[in-house]
Amino acid sequence: MKDTTDLLVQERWRVIDQSVSGLYISALQSFGMDDTLCASVGSGEAPATARAWVHQRTIVLGIQDTKLPYLINGNDFLQDQGYEVIVRNSGGLAVVLDEGVLNLTLVFPEKEKGIDINRGYDAMWQLVQEMFADYGQDIEAREIIGSYCPGSYDLSINGQKFAGISQRRIRKGVAVQIYLCVNGSGSKRAExxxxxxxxxKKGEETRHVYPAIVPEVMASLSELLQVELTVQDVMLRFLQALQSKSEQLFTASLSPEEVPLFEGYYDRVVERNQKVLGE
Structure with missing residues (x-):
């Protein structure tokens, strides 16, 4: 892993904590929020921003998932299980959100040199390693075959995945996003x-490749570390790790200038979902 300390070290880190309030809003708002932060941080109008968010039972599909031949059958099943189904405005494949999954977003300004895509991933990986360093476990970043939404920056302990990282870039802003399965059963989410x-899919040949999921390769941090972790336990670790990287760590909500920006990005997310899912 390359040295990413300079990326994590920011003079000021603004924190937007929606780890509780997010339970009462749709996850669609989170994707509008991250696009807003990309634009405002990228333009220099806002400082580097970290956001934490948790939503009730939601399945977030990637664009590729919307090409499945019998998508309506899969959606009906998920809704019958009590999940809202939405489509995010970026790549990747289906992931599970619920009250035991903490999502973190780090939004950096892309300055003169730019931020290499792996450098963004490495920064999040490094942060998670520091958050759980006291457990003495080796947290690897490599693709875990058989997991949902597999990628080269799946985070795992002893071959079992507990987190996945993605990126979103808008107007010189870089949002690095991670979902951390904090508690509950990782294999049940995968099932x-x-x-x-x-x-x-119903066994049909498809243009896109979808993962053959093996539920046993996924677990939560509570299962892997053999300790009962809560989302708020992990939030404290997150804030402490970020505090060590900054001269000033402060909590805030969107600025007055960002509010109309959010309304525009959120409307786009909603429109895309209505178009794709017909809802």
Missing amino acids: LIKQFYELS
């Missing part, structure tokens, strides 16, 4: 997505 793909 849900496995059934979704089976119902949405």
Whole structure:
């Protein structure tokens, strides 16, 4: 892993904490929020911003998932299980959100040299390693075959995945996003997505490749570390790790200038979902 300390070290880190309030809003708002922060941080109108968010039972599909031949069957199944189904405005594949999954976003300004894509991923990986350093476990970043939304920056302990990282770039702003399965059963979440793909594909040949999910390769941090962790436990670790990287760590909400920007980006996310899912 390259040295990414300079990326994590910011003079000021603004923190927007929606780890509790997010439970009462749709996850669609989170994707509008991250696009807003990309634009405002990228333009220099806002400082580097970290956001934490948790939503109730939601399945977030990637654009590629919307090409599944029997998507309606898979969606009906997920909704029958009590999940809202939405489509994010970026790549990747289906992931599970619920009250035991903490999502973190780091938004950096892309200055003169730019931020290499792996450098953004490495920064988040490094932060997570520091958050859980006291457990003495080796947190690897490599693709875990059989997991949902597999990628080269899956985070795992002893071959079991507990987190996935993605990126979003808008107007010289870089948002690095991670979902951390804090507690609950990682394999049960994976089983849900496995059934979704089976119902949405029905064994047909497809243009896109979808993962053959093996639920046992996924777990939560509580399962892997053999300790009962809560989302707020992990939030404290997150804030402490970020505090060590900054001269000033402060909590805030969107600025008055960012509010109309958010309304525009959120409307786009909603429109895209209505177009793709017909809702």
